Amino acid sequence: MPSPKSKNPVHGGGSPVLGSSNGRYDFMSLTKPLNRSSPPHQRQGSDPATARLRASESPTRRRGSSSSTGSGQGLPEEDGLRLNPSFIRVALSSLLAIDLWMSKTMGVCACEDSSWGSVRPLMKLIEISGHGIPWLAGTAYCLYKSDSATGQEVMLNLFMGLLLDLVLVTIVKAVVRRRRPAHNRMDMFATFSVDRFSFPSGHATRAAMCGRFLLAHLVLAAPLRFLVVLWAALVGLSRVLLGRHNVTDVMFGFWMGYVQYNLIEMLWLSPQTLQGLLGQLA
Numbered sequence: 001m002p003s004p005k006s007k008n009p010v011h012g013g014g015s016p017v018l019g020s021s022n023g024r025y026d027f028m029s030l031t032k033p034l035n036r037s038s039p040p041h042q043r044q045g046s047d048p049a050t051a052r053l054r055a056s057e058s059p060t061r062r063r064g065s066s067s068s069t070g071s072g073q074g075l076p077e078e079d080g081l082r083l084n085p086s087f088i089r090v091a092l093s094s095l096l097a098i099d100l101w102m103s104k105t106m107g108v109c110a111c112e113d114s115s116w117g118s119v120r121p122l123m124k125l126i127e128i129s130g131h132g133i134p135w136l137a138g139t140a141y142c143l144y145k146s147d148s149a150t151g152q153e154v155m156l157n158l159f160m161g162l163l164l165d166l167v168l169v170t171i172v173k174a175v176v177r178r179r180r181p182a183h184n185r186m187d188m189f190a191t192f193s194v195d196r197f198s199f200p201s202g203h204a205t206r207a208a209m210c211g212r213f214l215l216a217h218l219v220l221a222a223p224l225r226f227l228v229v230l231w232a233a234l235v236g237l238s239r240v241l242l243g244r245h246n247v248t249d250v251m252f253g254f255w256m257g258y259v260q261y262n263l264i265e266m267l268w269l270s271p272q273t274l275q276g277l278l279g280q281l282a
């Protein structure tokens, strides 16, 4: 049965607020109970004695109660609880709208005809510098060429980190399935089918993870450290400028890559661990 509020939402008294009914946003009362399905005589605590008892209960117990008194005393709390999901939904929708608007506005290199179309080749060069294939191939080459045990250990862990990154990003993309921005041209080099999804940006996760890895294990000189940070930031920025991603894809990607580096440190493969693993395999 349709709720009387959805028929005439503003006539409920109290302050109207946004809420969702049947997937559409309606106005709801802040001061009237929402559940009208049970008749008033079946509601708990409708007699004055029970209402007094309930009023003396601790806030925690009152919060746990699922009924409305109709007296107005416990209502703001209960309504507050009911309103939270709607508020979160409205906040998320607003954030999403801001994200889409910012991403579209910033996608100034999305194609040659775009306002910054002339910078597109440079952005695509930065894109390749954060691609998985050059990173995996370069790390494998350094691992092969390295003649010190420390060098091999570092390169091996970087390689494992890059594989871990590919797996985690693939899983998250497959679960979230967020489409790339409409203004993106799908002319990326060497992509998997899951790369038609945009959340999170694989380039951003790689840039953050490899950036942290380089700073912690390989790059010591201050100017070079600055360049590493600049490179990671440019990789992220280029994803939005090229129209490949929304801003939130890149921000989440940076966070995910940052956390992935912590995972590499936790799972760090020492030469002893490696020898043990290889020994078990042999």
Ligand SMILES: CC(C)=CCC/C(C)=C/CC/C(C)=C/COP(=O)(O)O
Residues within 6 Å of the ligand: 131, 132, 133, 136, 188, 189, 190, 191, 192, 195, 197, 198, 200, 201, 202, 203, 204, 239, 244
């Ligand atoms: C050896 C092997 C399995 C290599 C795969 C490397 C590869 C194709 C990585 C995909 C890189 C890519 C296009 C990621 C998408 O990045 P977004 O920033 O657009 O999410």
